[in-house]
Amino acid sequence: MDNDEIICDCNEVYKSTIVKAIKEKGLKTVDEVGEETEAGTVCGQCQDDIQDILDDING
Numbered sequence: 373m374d375n376d377e378i379i380c381d382c383n384e385v386y387k388s389t390i391v392k393a394i395k396e397k398g399l400k401t402v403d404e405v406g407e408e409t410e411a412g413t414v415c416g417q418c419q420d421d422i423q424d425i426l427d428d429i430n431g
């Protein structure tokens with residue numbers, strides 16, 4: 373996997389955590405990622421980045 377980075381500054385959620393959750397749980401939406409990892413649940417600024425990761429994985 374690519375170099376790890378923090379995607380969600382509010383909750384300090386790393387890209388690796390989000391990728392793992394998406395793959396293991398079969399997540400399809402930003403809301404589902406938020407429920408699993410808490411990424412995107414505070415200010416919402418990282419939601420576009422979360423969507424990009426979803427698109428990368430789910431096509």
Ligand code: FES
Pocket residue numbers: 379380381382383411412413414415416417418419
């Ligand atoms: S940076 Fe993710 S909710 Fe604020």
